[in-house]
Amino acid sequence: MRNKAGEFMPNSSPKMPARQVTILVFDGVQPIDFSGxxxxLITANxxxxxxxxVVNVRAFTGEKIQTASGFSINAEPIDLDLDIDTLIIPGGPGVHDGAQKNSEFRNALHQLCERSKRICSICTGAFLLAQAGMLANRRAVTHWRSCERLSHEFPDVQVESNSLFLKDGKVWTxxxxxxGIDLTLALIQEDHDATLAAKVARRLVVYLRRPGGQNQYSEPLSLQEASGTQYANLLQQMINKPEFSWTVExxxxxxxxxxxxxxxxxxxxxxxTPSKxxxxxxxxLARTYLHTTNMRMKQIATKAGFDSEDSMRDAIVRQFGLSPKEMRERF
Incomplete structure (x- = not known):
């Protein structure tokens, strides 16, 4: 449900104040960076x-915003004196084309960041946080194509290019x-618990937590809800080292x-069961290699932890109903 200002209003109890989330948009913003x-968050509600x-989309101008995808959106003007629980800064070409070069924008953003309890940048939104001085001497990440540029333009930022998302103090990138959805699921888990985050992931048909960096494989969805159990560490070790000779013992x-x-x-x-x-x-992991590389079947079997091509084929057929060859061809 929305109020007259266009905010997504939850059905919160008066005894439980809602979390105010503000997404700051600008000309040239990438739509998926704020819509995802x-x-x-709305699914979590x-x-x-x-x-x-309570999720609201705001802009410093309070006018129609032209997105990078060619359509415009309406955004209410932001109040710089507003107390915000979570401030989200999306990315898009606008961070370089206009917003980053506007000193008025940078000063207002810095003021807004100082008042926010938690700050998050999505994709190249990290450039705006860096311009506002919020990433100095902090660990940060952005889109893999822009990590080198971020490091070059802001040498005081500790860019970790292989991370999916990072938290350093109150700043998330x-x-x-x-x-951006992976980061938001982590926020939901921090605010609530792994069970709620897993429910949201299933609703959105995404993985709760993808291991590795930006060139990563996928963790099976069916194992996500175990992240809050006593076996979280074990499962993560299995994901990180699939080639290890894992025994039940x-x-x-x-x-x-x-x-x-x-x-x-x-x-x-x-x-x-542990073996399953x-x-x-x-x-x-094998499926990801089949979809994203030209490696031979034997190489994939080895890297994914199978002792032979045949054992990999049998396992893939059991799991997906397709042979490795069919899976690669259909993708």
Whole structure:
């Protein structure tokens, strides 16, 4: 539900104040950078977030904003004295074409950032935060194509180009495009819990947490809700080292449990057996290599942790109903 100002209004209890989220837009903004995070937050409301989020889109001008995609959007003027829980700065060519060069914009943005409890940039929105002095001596990331430029133009920023998103104090930055949704899911988990974030991820048909950097593989969706359990560390190790000779005994050792307790509790909490969880991780990784590289099948099998091409093929057919060759051709 929206109020007269165009804000998305939650059905919050008077005893539980809503979280005020402001998305700052400008000419040349990239639509997915603000619509993706906004949708994730609204979906969190629909899935029972408490306190809920009030999401509003604002601009310093308060006029129609021309997006990088060629259409315009309406944005209400922003109040620089407003107390904001979360300020989101999207990216787009406008960060270089206009907004970044406007000293009035930079000064107003700095004032707004100082008043906000939490600041987030999406994609190349990091350039605006850097211009406003909010990334000095902080770790940050932006779209992989722009990391070198960010580092060159702002040498006091510690650019970590392989990260999907980063948190340094009250400042969050994300990699390009859909990474803004990854960052927002992390915000939801920080504000609430992993269960709510997983529900939002499922609604949006995305992964709750993608391991690795901007050139990354996908963590199986069915394992995401286990991120808040005692097996989160074990699953992350399995994702990071799929080629390791994982045995149930070694998994139980990492979890600090007896073999019997581990097998029973893992299945109860994760929803599958340890061996099937490992197979899901490996097949998801193999699928990503099939879709994004020209590596030979034998190379993919090795990197994904399978002992042979045949075992990889059998596992992929079990998981996806397609052979590796069919999967590559159809993509």
């Amino acid at each position: 995070p906004a949708q994730a 629909e899935e029972g977030a408490s306190p809920q989020y 994300s990699a390009g495009v859909t990474a 070694h998994m139980a050792s990492i979890a600090g449990q007896s073999l019997r307790s581990f097998h029973r509790q893992f299945k109860e909490e994760v929803g599958t 969880a490992l197979e899901k991780i490996r097949t998801e």
